[in-house]
Amino acid sequence: MNGFTASELNELRNQFPALHQSIYGKPLIYLDNAATTQKPQLVIDRITKYYTFENCNIHRGVHYLSQEATAAYEDVRAKVAGFIHAAKSEEVIFTRGTTESINLIASSFGKLLFETGDSVLITGMEHHSNLVPWQQLCKNHNGELLVAELDERGEVSMEQYGKLLEQKPKLVAITHISNALGTVNPIKEMIAMAHANDIPVLIDGAQSVAHMRIDVQELDCDFFVFSGHKMYGPMGVGVLYGKQKWLEQMPPWQFGGEMVDQVSLHETTFNQLPFKFEAGTPNVAGVLGLGAAIDFLQQTDLEKIGLHEMIILNYALEKLKSIPGIRIIGNAAERAGVISFVVEGTHPSDIGTLLDKMGVAVRTGHHCAQPVMTHFNVPGTVRASFAAYNSLAEADIFVEAVQKAVNMLC
Ligand code: PMP
Numbered sequence: 001m002n003g004f005t006a007s008e009l010n011e012l013r014n015q016f017p018a019l020h021q022s023i024y025g026k027p028l029i030y031l032d033n034a035a036t037t038q039k040p041q042l043v044i045d046r047i048t049k050y051y052t053f054e055n056c057n058i059h060r061g062v063h064y065l066s067q068e069a070t071a072a073y074e075d076v077r078a079k080v081a082g083f084i085h086a087a088k089s090e091e092v093i094f095t096r097g098t099t100e101s102i103n104l105i106a107s108s109f110g111k112l113l114f115e116t117g118d119s120v121l122i123t124g125m126e127h128h129s130n131l132v133p134w135q136q137l138c139k140n141h142n143g144e145l146l147v148a149e150l151d152e153r154g155e156v157s158m159e160q161y162g163k164l165l166e167q168k169p170k171l172v173a174i175t176h177i178s179n180a181l182g183t184v185n186p187i188k189e190m191i192a193m194a195h196a197n198d199i200p201v202l203i204d205g206a207q208s209v210a211h212m213r214i215d216v217q218e219l220d221c222d223f224f225v226f227s228g229h230k231m232y233g234p235m236g237v238g239v240l241y242g243k244q245k246w247l248e249q250m251p252p253w254q255f256g257g258e259m260v261d262q263v264s265l266h267e268t269t270f271n272q273l274p275f276k277f278e279a280g281t282p283n284v285a286g287v288l289g290l291g292a293a294i295d296f297l298q299q300t301d302l303e304k305i306g307l308h309e310m311i312i313l314n315y316a317l318e319k320l321k322s323i324p325g326i327r328i329i330g331n332a333a334e335r336a337g338v339i340s341f342v343v344e345g346t347h348p349s350d351i352g353t354l355l356d357k358m359g360v361a362v363r364t365g366h367h368c369a370q371p372v373m374t375h376f377n378v379p380g381t382v383r384a385s386f387a388a389y390n391s392l393a394e395a396d397i398f399v400e401a402v403q404k405a406v407n408m409l410c
């Protein structure tokens with residue numbers, strides 16, 4: 001199977017109004033997709049339609065609009081469950097995004113299971129959102145944050161991971177794909193190893209869900225979290241998938257709104273799943289936009305998207321490597337469409353600023369993964385990250401722009 005044909009790619013790009021603009025008189029080359037993807041017209045239209053005709057609070061209305069909005073919102077829950085192959089819609093909780101999903105688990109799962117001295121096991125490549133909540137939870141219980149270190153390629157040492165599991169952490173929390181390096185972790189194997197030690201596993205899927213097919217039952221993960229805005233959907237909405245057996249036992253983390261059953265002045269009983277974890281008025285427009293983003297991904301074919309991105313990644317990597325002084329940060333055998341690099345004698349933000357003036361949008365800095373930067377002994381990197389709509393022609397312009405920036409700075 002190949003990536004997209006030229007006409008398929010053209011058709012795909014035409015669905016994204018933001019791609020058809022010029023920056024400083026140059027056509028925009030958008031390579032900051034790991035931070036957030038652009039939105040296709042059907043996502044924008046779905047949000048506009050909701051606010052134009054359907055706007056209403058959900059779950060509490062007897063009138064037409066409220067019932068329609070409730071049904072549409074719950075339809076998306078079922079759609080998300082199908083998309084990640086959850087056993088039940090009740091296992092899908094809507095949140096504000098990956099960060100909120102992880103904080104919810106850290107707070108609620110922490111209350112359920114953590115005692116003095118308990119630990120969490122993460123890897124050395126985690127985004128701060130999948131690091132700081134566990135670091136704080138461990139600190140609050142006088143426990144230790146266990147870290148499976150990276151090697152020089154940016155891969156986790158599986159031997160050390162296995163050894164750390166023997167210390168019986170209460171939870172393993174690992175990213176599927178590193179946003180800073182592009183490393184794809186062997187999560188199926190890592191989950192099986194943790195389960196062999198009776199340890200539940202959370203997967204941070206922020207960087208994987210828009211690039212490969214996810215089947216939470218096949219993976220057998222206990223939790224899987226992701227954000228709408230990195231998968232062509234809107235900001236401010238995300239998902240927490242959790243196995244029912246955990247979500248049933250976990251206490252609610254925020255109070256008020258639809259998460260209650262009966263309330264008296266001195267007692268409250270809580271609603272059933274999934275509502276127990278959705279306090280207050282939810283982001284209805286965001287959820288509907290997320291549903292449209294899933295439609296987009298399914299229509300476009302996720303496997304083709306993944307292949308297309310790998311073709312661009314390998315093409316751009318090979319070309320970049322021929323630029324003198326360039327150092328690619330992260331060379332994992334299994335990697336996704338992210339290239340992090342530094343250029344000897346230059347600062348990443350100087351390269352990023354020059355690229356911007358040439359219409360090429362990349363991200364520079366530590367990418368919310370400061371321990372990764374420390375591991376590679378760099379202040380930050382320049383990061384280009386690819387999405388379904390990027391092309392080989394854009395990769396050419398990107399590499400030429402890097403070459404020009406290097407010539408100007410060195
Ligand atoms: N984890 C990873 C791997 C990420 O790339 C990101 C976003 N850069 C997050 C977590 C946090 O996602 P959000 O800001 O959407 O909550």
